[in-house]
Amino acid sequence: MTDVDDTIDTEVLVIGAGPGGYVAAIRAAQLGLDTTLVERDAYGGACLNRGCIPSKALITASGLAHEARTAEEMGIHADPAVDLARMVEWKDGIVDRLTGGVEKLCKANGVDLASGTASFLDEHTVQVARDDANQNDGDDTDQSDGDATSIRFEHAIVATGSRPIEIPGFAFEDDHVWDSKAALAAESIPDRLVVVGGGYIGMELATVYAKLGTTVTVVEMLDDILGPYQDDVKRIVRRRAEDLGIEFHFGEGASGWSESGDGGYLIHTEDDDGVESAYPADRVLVAVGRSPVTDGLGLENAGIEPTDRGFLDTDDRTRTAVGHIHAVGDVAGDPMLAHAASQEGVVAAEVVAGEPAALDAQAIPAAVFTDPEIGTVGMTAADADEAGFDPVIGEMSFDASGRAMTTGHTDGFVRIVADTDTGFVLGAQIVGPEASELIAEPALAIELGATLEDVASTVHTHPTLAEAVMEAAENARGQAIHTLNR
């Protein structure tokens, strides 16, 4: 990271170099704006360093080991040995390549880079404090104690992201208490793991460790995993997780831990009726959600007040209450997704540049990288009904898909939701192999205002999993070939 002089002026100041911030900075620079990007940790933010990328790397690697171990049906007999340290090293290599790539892209586009923690002094000035404790980029050459530079800006884009929520009784600083970052940087495979929180982060990591041979127990306060998803989608994922040996306890909240005397720990939980349970574990992963990072930002000096949960309210142009200060990504609230952050970053930069951009995406897809994967976009049939449409649904089960059979993974289905009168595609829910990839097509259909006929009339390659999307669309029209039409 380059040095910044004492006081600099810039047109656009971007605070935070995660998927929201670095994308905003690059876009702003592309539009000809003088842009400065401030980051106190590593480029790429949580997504690149301790979230999306590392988790997918471990999901793939652990999945590969598991596939090889369970492929007898295909005539493959193997029991791979897993070297977790090496796996993590491989993952780190990917992360390094990507963060280096982000830095290069920023520089190539003419973005000025600054390192340190930014805080607002007033509406048009921040102070960037270079604090040794915050620098973990391994570069010792340009650090100096207590340096502070100030940056005057015309516009600012706050992209400070979020961090894992810490719950009482489980301090992340304890070695055996993991947050997602620690879970992705483990040195050895724990024998027993308790996962507190059955949301997407908890479930993805539970699956990784179950496939690596850990005995996994998931403790969840609600009555099922993956809250926002539909029952028939969740059920498939939960059953498969149970097949992997994962144990679920619903309606219980983690209350604390104690040492169990054998070098391990007991994780204590309590349900609604006050009934207590304890589960033995070597590690406990707390994944109950993420909260926005706004502490130390000095927002009050800029005239911005976060909501009581710490989020920054914004309008459809990403502006906060102070018109020239934007907020994008997790700090701006839902949807807390990396691709939403990037889209918001683009819009923020374009709005600053005076273009008629706005957050008007018709649908933002979401994916859960469990086994099987989940990919959803747009409305469920119930959502559509509530919104005043007359929904029609079409489904295609993967156990009728030739390609799915050849992958050995036939659990799941594609469901497409459309408006009966017009045929407009309103939503899709996919659970099954490659759902995270397959959901892109329905997302495109929704965004373009395509109809079921458009999707069904588009020739899909055979044999692929993507054909199931086409069949689901045909099923909605009552004319699927490869599945019975109700």
Place this chain on the structure above:
Amino acid sequence: MTETLRFSDAGDASEGELVSWLVEPGDHVAAGDLVAEVETDKSLVEVTASVDGVVESHSVEEGSVVAVDDALATIAPDADADSSSEAGAETADPVDEEAPSAGDSTEAAATAAVESTDEGGTDGVSVPSGRVFAPPSVRRLAREHGVDVTVVEGTGPSGRITAGDVTDYVSAHDAGSDASADEPSGPKPLDVGSDDRQSAVRDQDASTAATDSPGPKPLDVGSGDRSSAVRSREAPSRSTTLATPATRRLADELGVDLDRVPTDETRDGEAVVDEDRLRAYAAEIEAENGGTDAETVGTDAETSAVETASTDAAVPPSTPPAAATAPAGTATTATATVVYDTATVDAVLAARDRLASRAADGDRPSLLAFVAKAVAVGLDRHPALDVGGHEAVDSSASGTVRVGVATADGLATTLVEHAADRGVFELTAATTADGDAAGNSGLTDPDGPSPDDPAFTLTAPGALGREHVAPAVTDSAPVTLALGAVEKRPTVCDGSDGTADVVAAPTMPLSLAVDPSVADGAAAAAFLETVIERLEEPLLFLTHQ
């Protein structure tokens, strides 16, 4: 009146657990105050009070799972509180347009208001809530023009909004009457322009931007204009054209080569053709081909009706649709009731043949003349459709029929008064292309109705549409009867022994469009029945029934 506080926005989730109440019954709250927290899978969602008032009761306990729209609490609003029916809680919603609810200084909000106007001219257009069926590029185009995309009428499949729709909307709201300033005033008997035809055929309630033109535009058939129209039709032949699958299928059905459809819409350098351009082009092709056929057809008895029609020149030989002269989006369609029917015309054709020997010049009377006579009877029986009569002070204009004819100078119309009193030979002479049919030919009283006054309009664009076409209604042509091509078509013939056979008989489709303020569908259908009866049995003319 008690306000029910509902869980209105859970972000990505549809439900969550109400983990804590932050207010109790009896507490006073201000709008925007945080009152509860709901935990969803994604995050903690705030519930804020929607009004100033006193909390009356909790509707759910802590720990309950609440779904979107569930009632959470009741609040007794303060006396002069704004009790909007929204009853929705303001949550931490990043796309909320209003200034953040909780605790913002008014100074900051004022600053925001001032600041936001600096952000570019298109600031004022807010993002529509709810689904918008338009691709991102089109939504952006709308914003660039400062247009709310949801008010643009979509002519794409299922009403999807295309870029063309947005630009049409923009020019319609900018252009005013510029488009028709140069055109001769006169009624437009049939509207076959791309957008009009689409909207007329598909959606009778289409209401597009109206122009201030003095009257509907005539179809431009003049030779010079036609050749230029044809030239513009010889547009690009490309090797690649982008179109949606549905549009391609339609192109196949219409027998149109997409690469020949003129368009200026592009995507990444490739031409894009949407459905309305395709239809416009198809109609133009049809018109040119149809006109050619009419002129070259032989004297074969089967096609005599068609040939006669063109010889009579009562049918415009070739009429490029109005789109050739009218910029799309400036034509007028009002809500119209359209009734379709078909007349079996072998009897009237035979009657026509028999009269040929009686004609002064040996020519048969035109089919159009017979129809005009039948129409006159119909107007007498169903005076509501006799719109010429409405305007006349002394009913001198009653029974007036405006007949659209083709002349060397283009399509013109003849006002025929008291058609019931005129014979078919007289009517034939007046409604052919010879002579000064355009305007006065002795059939109108100079002191009577002017060409622009409302009158029943009769046209015969049989060359254009093989079957039915839907005429547009305009101020001066609130009732229009359009005659389709006479052809042999399968018809049921009741035999004398009670059996029914399907035979090939010459039939003529009729399309009657009526402004609903003039008459309703039932009256229109009854009128059409009167006309058809007389065409199928000409002897009825003798009965004055």
